[in-house]
Amino acid sequence: GENVEQHPSTLSVQEGDSAVIKCTYSDSASNYFPWYKQELGKGPQLIIDIRSNVGEKKDQRIAVTLNKTAKHFSLHITETQPEDSAVYFCAASMAKAAGNKLTFGGGTRVLVKP
Amino acid sequence: GAVVSQHPSRVICKSGTSVKIECRSLDFQATTMFWYRQFPKKSLMLMATSNEGSKATYEQGVEKDKFLINHASLTLSTLTVTSAHPEDSSFYICSAKIQGRGTEAFFGQGTRLTVV
Numbered sequence: 001g002e003n004v005e006q007h008p009s010t011l012s013v014q015e016g017d018s019a020v021i022k023c024t025y026s027d028s029a030s031n032y033f034p035w036y037k038q039e040l041g042k043g044p045q046l047i048i049d050i051r052s053n054v055g056e057k058k059d060q061r062i063a064v065t066l067n068k069t070a071k072h073f074s075l076h077i078t079e080t081q082p083e084d085s086a087v088y089f090c091a092a093s094m095a096k097a098a099g100n101k102l103t104f105g106g107g108t109r110v111l112v113k114p
Numbered sequence: 115g116a117v118v119s120q121h122p123s124r125v126i127c128k129s130g131t132s133v134k135i136e137c138r139s140l141d142f143q144a145t146t147m148f149w150y151r152q153f154p155k156k157s158l159m160l161m162a163t164s165n166e167g168s169k170a171t172y173e174q175g176v177e178k179d180k181f182l183i184n185h186a187s188l189t190l191s192t193l194t195v196t197s198a199h200p201e202d203s204s205f206y207i208c209s210a211k212i213q214g215r216g217t218e219a220f221f222g223q224g225t226r227l228t229v230v
Binding site for chain 2 (some may be wrong): 033034089101106107109
């Protein structure tokens with residue numbers, strides 16, 4: 001089955017700096033890679049996703065890159081703000097059918113220091 | 115749009131009792147819902163895939179008689195923790211995919227279960 005590794009497990013950045021989280025996956029058949037933000041005591045919220053036919057996607061301060069050959073993808077947050085502090089999860093799946101399940105990385109706890 | 119609501123958000127129950135958690139898709143139909151368990155400071159562990167009108171598919175190591183899943187309609191799936199014990203205490207989260215759109219998964223806000 002799919003295995004997703006995520007690094008780092010914790011990340012502390014100064015407000016205004018950039019944060020980068022990296023994930024690798026094992027199954028070359030995976031073609032959908034979402035990123036979720038989870039605040040304390042809440043469920044994960046989708047913040048951005050990318051499909052395997054795209055190498056990069058950006059949404060305001062958030063961007064995701066995908067390298068299919070190397071089987072890794074990354075989340076980039078620029079101009080970090082204290083409200084970006086949360087746990088971030090990457091995931092992978094084969095998005096060809098509604099039943100396909102997500103495999104999650106271990107999570108990255110991001111702390112943005114004011 | 116694409117709102118998933120879980121109820122209750124918190125529940126405390128006594129050992130030996132059963133607890134039901136509801137997962138509703140409020141503004142879309144979901145033929146498939148997923149149930150996850152999350153331990154403190156850990157990732158989400160998929161417990162089972164719930165398909166409307168059929169039996170749930172459980173992940174290896176998850177006791178189906180312990181965690182009963184029912185998906186009776188296109189907008190509601192329930193997880194019942196039977197004969198709960200303290201080790202069942204955890205954060206349970208559901209997600210749903212929009213019927214006909216097999217990619218994005220939308221998550222509920224989670225249910226904190228404490229068994230005393």
